[in-house]
Structures are given as C-alpha cells and as structure tokens.
Amino acid sequence: MTAAEHTEPPAGTRAVCCACGRYTSAAVPVRYLERPSGPGLTLYACPDCAPKITPGHYRERDM
Secondary structure, three states: OOHHHHHOOOOOOOEEEOOOOOEEOOOEEEEEEEOOOOOOEEEEEOOOOHHHOOOEEEEHHHO
16 A cells, blocks of 8 residues: 555545545545554545644644
C-alpha cells in the first residue's frame, strides 16, 4: 500500500466529517488516530470544517 491509500478515501465513496458528522465526497484527511492494537485510522473532514481543524496524530485514549 502507498501513503495515498491511507490518507484519501477510495474514489466513489463518501466519508463522514469528524467535526460536523455530515457525509462528503470531497473529504480532506485531517487527523490520524493511532491505536495500541491494530492499524491506525485516518479521520476526514468536509471542505467547510477542514480549515478549522488542527491536523495531527492522536492516540485512541485522547479521543
């Protein structure tokens, strides 16, 4: 897998914005959730919310 496969939703799918909860087909990767067991998870935001979110890494216990 390439880095792009971890940060961009697959073409033709929609993602849920981690800030407002709306579905968007123009998702912007804004955070990476590190989990102690298993692979991490990329969180996405809609184009309206993305500029308001500070990008970065978060651990599962910080959520």
